[in-house]
Amino acid sequence: MKTKLFHLLVLLLISNLSLFAQDKEISLIPRPSKMIVMDGKLSLDQNFPLYYTEEFAAVIDLLYEIPSLKINNNELVKKIRKQHQLGVRLFKAQDRDKIDPNGYSLEIDDSGILLKAHQASGMISGIYTLVQLNLLEGPHALSHIQIQDKPRFGYRGLHMDVSRHFVPLSFIKKYIDLMALYKLNNFHWHLTDAAGWRLEIKKYPELTSKAAWRSHTLWKEWWNNGRQYVEQGNPNAYGGYYTQEQAREIVNYASKRGINIIPEIEFPGHSEEVLAVYPELSCTGKPYTQGEFCLGNEDSYQFMRNVLDEVVNIFPSSYIHIGGDEADKKHWKSCPKCQELMKKEGLKTEEELQSYAIKKIGEHLHTKGRKMIGWDEILQGGLPPGSTVMSWRGEDGGIKAATAGQDVIMTPGAYLYFDSYQSDPRTQPEAIGGYLPIEKVYSYNPVPAKLPEDKKKHILGAQANLWAEYIPTYQHLEYMAFPRILALAEMVWTEQADRKWEDFNKRLQQHYKILQEKDVNYYRPSFSVSSKVNFDSLAFKNTVSLSSEQYTPYIRYTVDGTEPKSSSTLYNLPIELSKSAVIKAASFLDSTRVSSVETVELDVHKAIGKDVIYKTKWEGYPAQGAKTLTNGIKGTLTYSDGQWQGFTKGFDAIVDFERREEIKSVAVNFMQIPGPGVYFPGEFKVLVSDNGKNYREIGTIKNQVGTKDPTLKFQKFEIKLEKPIMTRFVQVVASNPMKGYLFADEIVIY
Known part of the structure; x- marks a missing residue:
């Protein structure tokens, strides 16, 4: 009896220790599959012997880059013996270890550090977990x-556009170091585009003596002022290129850290820089007339074959990216050579001509033992076997490719274009548009729910892209990339079921210290207050949630329209109001306000729930369809939030009250952000009618805001009446002189 009781007590003790161990946590990113933190510390204030099996001879140098880890000697182990049980050990995994073929195991205890993996890539991942532990826990103990x-996915990618703005070799190495730290394993190097050719090609020296240099520093200035290229040495020359030796240096540097370099050489479009110096490859034969190769000219294909032959000698990657996107096909339609080729090959459309050209390049790469990869436009007309698609225009291209049995890397712009604004655009440096906070990045699942189960294997992983039109320096590039890269890293490494935003955000707080130690110019979380309003149309009640990017925000607010002070109500629960009101909120540190005031206008107005008759229909951005303009819900900072409705032919909508109602004001909010072509209306007009046929105007406003300022703006266009009037139909008309998009979120009528 005593023996049984003793065993029971031991089991309970072990169970409690196990539970206690699992309660401890170290804030690793990405989150490991399984982790148990136990009592005890391994002192790093000592020298360790290093033992490794031959599979990992090439990676041991990474251990010497950990400054806190002191290794006094190393030994290649042919057979693991008793004397090899202490110190730092890198050993090949055995079947009994039950380690995934692409994974690793790490154990730290009083015997030292034991890392096991089946192959070098897994061991490198384990080493960088050790690096992170050291950075998180300090230099003296682990x-x-x-x-x-x-890893969840084999492909975990990050892109860098050096065509628009050249970056130095030293920064690329730093970028690769940070990728390795967070277990990203494919670096997509966008080397050519209209803004500059960045790789030495010995057969075509003018690509780097002229096509690599442009007349203006800022891409936007160059784009709007002639788009000229100049010779290297010209006083105004801006650009640069990487020699083949430098490119090989980057390839080797990345390879040691488990990272594959995928070069991108654009074809057949985005090639203005090539055709400026080799105009005989264009349809017109003249420089500065087009950006697409002449596909009826055999010399175009020979040029690409010659270039790619040099590229594959530099880059050992099985993937070579050829772009294949956004080609303007108008020159092909009028080019005798292109039309003659189409007739000869039985090609009916210019899309089929492009597909023909891409297949020829893909076949050439195949003869070199390489796989072609391109943006989802390369799907048009079919692909050569073994090609891989990067789906950037949403997920449809990826779903189509995967369903057809093609491998896919998901990179949809809405979730993975890091050139988009990451916070309130009104507070950020100019960007190309979009709104992509880190939480939205983290929310993305690269495997589309509607993809058939047997086709999900074709989703190789995901990649984030950094296009550099509005990113003129590498410091700015860091600012746009971090900390969003950490959300990407966990999204592609950690199983979907093990990912939770709240948990990630908590761990993220510990990584700001790492980014500071690594001298990364990351985006700092904002104190600005954000609001989210949910309107209950049945109860006619608004529920307002307030937040900021701070992990533990201190927000104070008022509901009477006055400015918040240190004595104002501290926000801790959503605010519920059944009437119109103006909420003002701001962040505080102690008693000091540290943000601007967020103003939330709650409109419980007369038009809510009423039918809307569209004289001009929305285009491209339906939002909530016919219910959008009277659903009681305002739009947020982005026109892709499902509440802003988009119009290109002007705005003309009628609210039908079904009976005569008294009205005294009519208002609509519009958005302006010139970069992606979103503008305020030129004129805003309100008309009323009792019968729906005969309308009379009750007010007009002319827009006074210009379009030169690139920052995001919102404006309420409102007609206020001196005296209330009775009417049944209210028509709102807004002109569109800029021929871009008008975005409206709600017709507010009192």
Whole structure:
């Protein structure tokens, strides 16, 4: 009886220790598959012997880059013996270890550090987990820990556009170091585009003596002022290029860190820089007339074959990216050579001509033992076997490719274009548009729900892209990339079921210290207050949630329209109001306000729920369809939030009250952000009618805001009447002189 009781007590003790160990946590990103933190610390204030099996001879140098880890000697182990059980050990995994083929295990205890993996890529991942532990826990000791880990996806990618703005080799190495730290393993190097050719090609020296240099520093200035290229040495020359030796240096540097370099050489479009110096490859034969190769000219294909032959000798990547996107086909339609080729090959459309050209390049790469990869436009007309698609225009291209049995890397712009604004655009440097906060990045699941189960294997992973039109320096590039890269890293490494935003955000707080130590110019979380309003149309009640990017925000607010002070109500629960009101809120540190005031206008107005008759229909952005303009819900900072309705032919809508109602004001909010072509209306007019046929105007406003300022703006266009009037139909008309998009969120009538 005593023996049974003793065993029971031991089991309970072990169970409690196990539970206690699992309660401890170290804030690793990405989150490992399994991790147990135990009592005890391994002191790093000592020298360790290093033992490794031959599979990992090429990676041991990474351990010497950990400044806190002191290794006094190393030994290649042919057979693991008793004397190899202490110190730092990099050993090949055995079947009994039950380690995933692409994963690793890490154990830290009083015996030292034991890392196991089946192959070098897994061991490198384990080493960078060790690097992170060291950065998180300080230089003197590491917690006793057991980790068993594996990646969700084999492809974990990050892109850099050096065509628009050249960056130095030293920064690319820093970028690669940070990728490795967070287990990203494919660096997509966008080397050519209209703004500059960036790779030495010995057969075509003018690509780097002229096509690599442009007349203006800022891309926007160059784009709007002639788009000229100049010779290297010209006083105004802006640009640069990487020699083949430098490119090989980057390839080797990345390879040691488990990262594959995928070069992108654009074809057949985005090639203005090539055709400026080799105009005989264009349809017109003249420089500065087009950006697409002449596809009826065999010399175009020979040029690409010659270029790619040099590229594949530099880059060992199985993937070579050829772009293939956004080609303007108008020159092909009028080019005798292109039309003759189409007739000869039985090609009916210019899309089929482009597909023919892409297939020829893909076949050439195939003869070199490489796979072609391109943006989802390369799907048009079919692909050569073994090609891979990057789906950027949403997920449809990826779903189509995967369903057809093609491998896919998901990179949809709405979730993974890091050139989009990451916070309130009104507070940020000019960007190309869009709104992509880190939480939205983290929310993305690269495997589309509607993809058939047997086709999901074709989703190789995901990649984030950094296009540099509005990113003129590498410091700015860091600002746009971090900390969003950390959300990407966990999204592509950690299983979907193990990912939770709240948990990630908590761990993220510990990584700001790492980014500071690595001298990364990351985006700092804002104190600005954001609001989210949910309107209950049945109860006619608004529920307002307030937040900021701070992990533990201190927000104070008022509901009477007055400015918030240190004595104002502290926000801790959503605010519920059944009447129109103006909420004002701001962040505080102690008693000091540290943000601008967020103003939330709650309109419980007469038009809510009423039918809307569209004289001009929305285009491209339906939002909530016919219910959008009277659903009681305002739009947020982005026109893709499902509440802003988009119009290109002007705005003309009628609210039908079904009976005569008294009205005294009519208002609509519009948005302006010139970059993507979103503008305020030129004129805003309100008309009323009792019968729906005969309308009379009750007020007009002319827009006074110009379009030169690139920042995001919102404006309420409102007609206020001196005296209330009775009417049944209210017509709102807004002109569109800029021929871009008008975005409206709600017709507010009192």
